[in-house]
Amino acid sequence: MSRRTKRWCLTIPMVALLAAQAPAQTPSLADRYAEPARRIIDAALGDSAAWGKVAELSDRFGHRFSGSESLERAIDWALARMSAEGLENVRGEPVMVPRWVRGEESAALVTPRAMPLPMLGLGGSVATPPEGITAPVLVVGSFDDLRSRGGEAHGRIVVYNVAFTSYGATVQYRTNGAVEAAKLGAVAALVRSVTPNSQRTPHTGALRYDSTVAAIPSAAITVEDALLLQRMQDRGEPIVVRLRMGARTLPDAQSRNVVAELRGRERPNEIVVMGGHIDSWDVGSGAMDDGGGVVVAWEAVRLLKQLGLRPRRTIRVVGWTNEENGLRGGTAYRDAHAAELDEHILAIESDGGVFAPRGFGFSGSDSARALLRDVVRLLSPLRADTLFSGGGGADIGPIMQRGVPGLGHVVDGSRYFWYHHTPADTPDKLDPREVGMNVAAMAIMAFVVADMPERLPR
Amino acid sequence: MSRRTKRWCLTIPMVALLAAQAPAQTPSLADRYAEPARRIIDAALGDSAAWGKVAELSDRFGHRFSGSESLERAIDWALARMSAEGLENVRGEPVMVPRWVRGEESAALVTPRAMPLPMLGLGGSVATPPEGITAPVLVVGSFDDLRSRGGEAHGRIVVYNVAFTSYGATVQYRTNGAVEAAKLGAVAALVRSVTPNSQRTPHTGALRYDSTVAAIPSAAITVEDALLLQRMQDRGEPIVVRLRMGARTLPDAQSRNVVAELRGRERPNEIVVMGGHIDSWDVGSGAMDDGGGVVVAWEAVRLLKQLGLRPRRTIRVVGWTNEENGLRGGTAYRDAHAAELDEHILAIESDGGVFAPRGFGFSGSDSARALLRDVVRLLSPLRADTLFSGGGGADIGPIMQRGVPGLGHVVDGSRYFWYHHTPADTPDKLDPREVGMNVAAMAIMAFVVADMPERLPR
Numbered sequence: 001m002s003r004r005t006k007r008w009c010l011t012i013p014m015v016a017l018l019a020a021q022a023p024a025q026t027p028s029l030a031d032r033y034a035e036p037a038r039r040i041i042d043a044a045l046g047d048s049a050a051w052g053k054v055a056e057l058s059d060r061f062g063h064r065f066s067g068s069e070s071l072e073r074a075i076d077w078a079l080a081r082m083s084a085e086g087l088e089n090v091r092g093e094p095v096m097v098p099r100w101v102r103g104e105e106s107a108a109l110v111t112p113r114a115m116p117l118p119m120l121g122l123g124g125s126v127a128t129p130p131e132g133i134t135a136p137v138l139v140v141g142s143f144d145d146l147r148s149r150g151g152e153a154h155g156r157i158v159v160y161n162v163a164f165t166s167y168g169a170t171v172q173y174r175t176n177g178a179v180e181a182a183k184l185g186a187v188a189a190l191v192r193s194v195t196p197n198s199q200r201t202p203h204t205g206a207l208r209y210d211s212t213v214a215a216i217p218s219a220a221i222t223v224e225d226a227l228l229l230q231r232m233q234d235r236g237e238p239i240v241v242r243l244r245m246g247a248r249t250l251p252d253a254q255s256r257n258v259v260a261e262l263r264g265r266e267r268p269n270e271i272v273v274m275g276g277h278i279d280s281w282d283v284g285s286g287a288m289d290d291g292g293g294v295v296v297a298w299e300a301v302r303l304l305k306q307l308g309l310r311p312r313r314t315i316r317v318v319g320w321t322n323e324e325n326g327l328r329g330g331t332a333y334r335d336a337h338a339a340e341l342d343e344h345i346l347a348i349e350s351d352g353g354v355f356a357p358r359g360f361g362f363s364g365s366d367s368a369r370a371l372l373r374d375v376v377r378l379l380s381p382l383r384a385d386t387l388f389s390g391g392g393g394a395d396i397g398p399i400m401q402r403g404v405p406g407l408g409h410v411v412d413g414s415r416y417f418w419y420h421h422t423p424a425d426t427p428d429k430l431d432p433r434e435v436g437m438n439v440a441a442m443a444i445m446a447f448v449v450a451d452m453p454e455r456l457p458r
Numbered sequence: 459m460s461r462r463t464k465r466w467c468l469t470i471p472m473v474a475l476l477a478a479q480a481p482a483q484t485p486s487l488a489d490r491y492a493e494p495a496r497r498i499i500d501a502a503l504g505d506s507a508a509w510g511k512v513a514e515l516s517d518r519f520g521h522r523f524s525g526s527e528s529l530e531r532a533i534d535w536a537l538a539r540m541s542a543e544g545l546e547n548v549r550g551e552p553v554m555v556p557r558w559v560r561g562e563e564s565a566a567l568v569t570p571r572a573m574p575l576p577m578l579g580l581g582g583s584v585a586t587p588p589e590g591i592t593a594p595v596l597v598v599g600s601f602d603d604l605r606s607r608g609g610e611a612h613g614r615i616v617v618y619n620v621a622f623t624s625y626g627a628t629v630q631y632r633t634n635g636a637v638e639a640a641k642l643g644a645v646a647a648l649v650r651s652v653t654p655n656s657q658r659t660p661h662t663g664a665l666r667y668d669s670t671v672a673a674i675p676s677a678a679i680t681v682e683d684a685l686l687l688q689r690m691q692d693r694g695e696p697i698v699v700r701l702r703m704g705a706r707t708l709p710d711a712q713s714r715n716v717v718a719e720l721r722g723r724e725r726p727n728e729i730v731v732m733g734g735h736i737d738s739w740d741v742g743s744g745a746m747d748d749g750g751g752v753v754v755a756w757e758a759v760r761l762l763k764q765l766g767l768r769p770r771r772t773i774r775v776v777g778w779t780n781e782e783n784g785l786r787g788g789t790a791y792r793d794a795h796a797a798e799l800d801e802h803i804l805a806i807e808s809d810g811g812v813f814a815p816r817g818f819g820f821s822g823s824d825s826a827r828a829l830l831r832d833v834v835r836l837l838s839p840l841r842a843d844t845l846f847s848g849g850g851g852a853d854i855g856p857i858m859q860r861g862v863p864g865l866g867h868v869v870d871g872s873r874y875f876w877y878h879h880t881p882a883d884t885p886d887k888l889d890p891r892e893v894g895m896n897v898a899a900m901a902i903m904a905f906v907v908a909d910m911p912e913r914l915p916r
Binding site for chain 2: 059227284
């Protein structure tokens, strides 16, 4: 509310100033599109269809991990449903994806007392030998701490006990922990789950190996157990842990990017592309990450069609595959559509959960930003009228690198990392009304940019 | 803060009124004990010794389930530590406790798709046959709903999908769900975990059987999965679940109530008893439920001794055993101390977590309440100066029934049921400073009631 008040304070004098300079004032985009925006908001908040679609996707297929049958069945379902809804050019665009299989896995405290340690292997990790790795533990609080105790890491299982600050900062230990520990001769790496809140819940995610360093097995343990191991080490107690992981990397598998369109009525070859990733981790049902993101883009297009709002340009919805452990969908899209990337006006990604919307984050030129600043004013009834600086997403990253302006969908993020990459990523975490608000925000943004007479400048 | 301001507004005119009627005004308990209360608060907040003791108890022994070796080892440790600290009359008072063993257990969705259902069997449940029970599911939202659909329950697994309102209301489904379902011919009962917040976490707890009704196996499933089964039923999908439980009830085992004293300097036979329960469920490490409760009572007495504050009467700290699945410790205490119950001045129990203190809840006479209202004023620096109406605890229930006034320790309860009876009941959930505040609150309350010249009236 205070944000909106402040905006008006700033905007009114600017409008007055411009009016004094330009006798024939063109109406703003916010003025021109006020009526369709109202219709979109009313329709999107009129029922809980979007939430219902997230729930159906989650409930029917479960997780949608790259290489799994459940992912391909979910893609079949989405394509069939899009066709039945009358979307245009519905198709699955082929993508070969990596196929990592978790297998049986466990961790246990052996010394000073026997206790199972809830864990999830990190995606891409190598296995342990069948009998597991049983080794003494070294708990460290940072990479600097690890290096300063470098001599102690050899032959040990390194445990990174690093508190969550931001995802970007803390996820480094999940991504790079195995490599850094292996450089010092560690036999495995365990990382405190990347989350600000835990109910003894491990959070999985991808790791990175380096061809110049031995690949050691790596898994996430819970916040609670990382803290327990820290206290034991601080008390001077010797700690031994046993880690067993049966992970395997199989040959690449066939998957697809899910694609559907609302064709433009005047310039169909100019494209606003938007979506999220259709794949998920192999735990939970990926309702939040990123079923919700795919569905709000999909529902936005379906709603525009239902309301008879066919824009000047084409809006293309994409459910990219394999974001989580390969980004093959995003790169395959870039390659398959290389010839039309110059005609990609804007790429919009939703991959932060579909909680209460806040706005969009933009990466592009100042002249485009000025136009989008006008467009987001239409989202003030949703309290989503902030245009943040910088934004995009993993899946649209490859085409943004080729010059396509990128827009990241921004929502309230206070609980996202509570459930991220866990078995608790389920539809109940999302609120039907908030999901509807996000549909409206995506639909308005895509429609105006696809419909406005001027082409969004690069 | 506003609470304290209000109190002064009310108190000043009453004091003025009393002063007008009674020329020789005796100082209030709050005035008389202001100096020792300050010393207690300073000492309790001066370090994190109490939190450290909760952590050590939790980390060294893990859970402390009735009948387990870890419970008896934890009791040995507590008794030895109490003796080393110079507490008096340190002893384990024998109690025979039930011994229920969880065994291997699992639940899985079979139809409409295969998926494991995280679960915890309810304490006291019977087993399934070794091959498990595989049966269609009936989801109900209340006992009324169950009875109105009574004909559908026969041969089914009844799932209670009841949202958390208050613990007292919602726990009925965990406690009585098996009996009510069995009355209608159900073959097993699953209950949505009793919690307002879930990360796919099952919460265990006790159930009750009725000798006139068949004992059917019963377990808790997660909030997420109860909602999933509800959605599947609402969509008209047939649901089949397989439940396997290897639970057994073994012969009763030997346990002990942990007892130690600070003997009174003038009237040692008059007793203020206080404590929590030393046992826990067989998941997590019972840091919150109720390691913290035992430790704050224990640390309160240790602190009084350390400060040289020996009261007129005896303060006895008790770690009751087997609160969770039998209450044998509380009843054994009543029986072992039957001859001195008339000399029990007050019983204080802490079993709601040791989060930020709020005050105490009292069950006893109006004249006693008036005195305690004066005492809790000493807790205003802790913001714990509210005397609530009604209070006590499960362990002191048996002696309260024999006339002993009861005082329940009241703390902020907003997160207690997030972790209650789960693997996430670990020391990190407690804040060292808040634990110290609770030590101070318990020490001041016990010291003043044990020391004041007048005996707390019944």
